Amino acid sequence: MTAPAYLALSICVLLIGGLVGYLIGRRRSRGTARRPEGPTVADLIQRLVLDSRNGIVVVNPFGGAVLYNPRAAELGVVHNNRVDDRARKAAETVVETGELVEIDLTPPETRGRQPAAVRAEVRPLLDGFTVVDAADESDAVRLEATRRDFVANVSHELKTPVGAMALLAEAVLDAADDEEQVRRFGGKILREATRLGTLVTELIALSRLTGAEKLPELNSVEIDAVVREALGRATLTLESSGVAIATDEPSGLLVDGDRTLLVTALSNLLENAVAYSPPGSPVSISRRLHEGHVEIAVTDRGIGIADEHQQRVFERFYRVDKARSRVTGGTGLGLAIVKHVAANHGGEVKLWSRPGTGSTFTLRIPVQRVNGDKVLARIPAPGAEIDHGGAL
CATH class of the missing domain: 1.10.287.130 (Signal transduction histidine kinase, dimerisation/phosphotransfer (DHp) domain)
Known part of the structure; x- marks a missing residue:
């Protein structure tokens, strides 16, 4: 082969190789472009099952658990990789009839954090497989x-x-x-x-x-004004009971809230303290700023509340001493109202009590905030103006 022919052949081989390489590279790039980016459908379904608030169990034709999420174990639908007998029998019925079955999977004995009520639907899938969809309905019950x-x-x-x-x-x-x-x-x-x-x-x-x-729109409320008004409401009760109320110095504290509701809550605490205190015994009101909350504490030296009653005194119509409540004319709603007033203001009400010693109910409301900062009014010197801009 002559030199020019050899040269021409070499050029053709190079051109053909380059073209083939280009076509292969383009095909690869097209294949890469077609490949979906991110999670696959299977990944999404698996994540949906795992993160579901309901307990999901896929049951095979033999009654075994093929797939289940952690929530199913929490609700007791699956225990030690075994499906609850009630769910397994319901799955057999679903396979036979092909229709959805609703069942009660409430644990026979509620222990620890187990739910008090579990309801489930068992639905058919394919080829004898079924799915159990269980929900915690304890709150609704x-x-x-x-x-x-x-x-x-x-x-x-x-x-x-x-x-x-x-x-x-x-x-x-x-x-x-x-x-x-x-x-x-x-x-x-x-x-x-x-x-x-x-x-x-x-x-x-x-x-x-x-x-x-x-709840009405919240406004700036002076705690000292709330205390004064609540004391004014309790005047008649105090006069007839012979109980004296002592208060601390004005605090100048401010909260965001509804003044009428806060006065109602504090009045209920005062009336409750007076009703369960013997004549002549002291009742005190104190206020302070603690951990970002304004605390108003009402303390009495009355009969006190036993431990077993302390969690229930905030329930509607619950009375520790029913006979005494009838005498005082109590409705059993006062402390329930206090609890809801505190909750609607983003706060809470706490109780310390000891039988024979007395009780302290503490109403805790978040301190007023301006532009994200905690703010309280300062008690001014006589003749000075109140400064509301002091951030804690």
Whole structure:
């Protein structure tokens, strides 16, 4: 082969090799472009199952767990890699009928953090496989139980004063010619009517606080003004009880809140302290700033509350001493209102108590914030102006 021919052949080989390399590279680049970026559909489905708030279990035709998420183990649908017998039997029924089955998978005995109510749906998949979808409905069950108790308690509490007023009215009619008896029974009717009115008022307030109506827009509230107004409301109660209330010095503290609701909450704490204190014993109010919260503490030297009752005293209509509550005319709603007022202000109410020593109820409300900073009003010297701009 001559030199020119050899040269021409070499050039052709190089051109063909370059073209083939170009085509292969382009095909590879196209293949790379077609490959989906990020997670695959299988990855997304797996993540969906694992992160689901419900317990998900895929059951094979033999009743074994093929796949399940951690939530299924938390709800007790799967234990030691074994499917709950109730769910397994429901899966067999679903395979036979091809229809969805709803079952109750509530644990026989609630221990620790186990849910109090678990409901599940068992649905067919393919080739004898089924899926168990379990949800924790403990909150819904507790809410329904609370609603039933609330309705029953309200019915009972309303029936008592209404029935008493009817009997007293009959007594007044029978003693129409006896002026002294008419006055006596008339006074009792007035007391029952007052109790009924207070009960209805507190029920309305509690209804608003638990979501029936939106909480009004919060404003800057002076804690000292709240204390003064609550003391003013308690004047009549204090005069009739013989209990003296001592207060600390004005604090100048400010919170964002609804003044009327805060006064109501503090008034309820004061009335509760007075009602459960013996005549002549002291009741005190103190206020301070602690850990970003304004704390108003009401302390009495009354009968105190046993440990087993301390978590329940904030429940509606719960009374530690029912006989004493009847004497004082309490409705059993005061502390429940305090709890909801605190919660609606982003705070809480705490209780310390010891039988025979007394109790301290502490209302904690977040201190006022301006532009993200905690702010309180300073107590000025006489004649000076209040500075509201001191950030803590």
